[in-house]
Amino acid sequence: MHLPCPIPALSFREAKMKSVIGVLLIAACVFSKDPQPRSQDVSHKGAAACNSPYIPIGGRCLIIESVRKGTWSGMREMCQMLNGDLVKINTMEIMGGIVEHIRDNGNKDHSFWVGASDAGHEGSWTWTDGTPVAMGAPLWEQCTSRQPDGGSDQNCAMMSAWSCLHLTDVKCDSLNFGICEAH
Ligand SMILES: [Ca+2]
Structure with a gap:
């Protein structure tokens, strides 16, 4: 009324x-x-304010490095020099945001290091902050093979080009691109 x-x-x-x-x-x-309705700045709802060269992806501040390659440790050092670390993929939002960004930028044929490793504690995968990595689908490749499957020979995880950017374990000294997340 x-x-x-x-x-x-x-x-x-x-x-x-x-x-x-x-x-x-x-x-x-x-x-x-x-x-x-009052105008609301919904375009940035949930997006983080990021310091360059980080950009908002999936509600976090990330760098998807798709020019330089390095070992897992080498790319981690690069992230740390930029006040970050290799990315922690612990939500669907961050995983989906990364996949969409990589696809939209034409880099889906690249593989990217993320901050998951079981070096020194075989079979117990952790992020760089020590928290456990969720196993199985949807994070890890589970269709053509059941990742991780490399045992003590493969102790670092990447978003793999050959598995639609699901995680696979590979040798830590192989060369890949990488994804940094700001602290
Ligand atoms: Ca391993």
């Missing part, structure tokens, strides 16, 4: 003299009766 909108009572002469004011008042009244 709308309350009646008070229209200013104006004589013809007053209305003529104050037509501009009247129009403005009526316009204001119309908008007050049928308010438009």
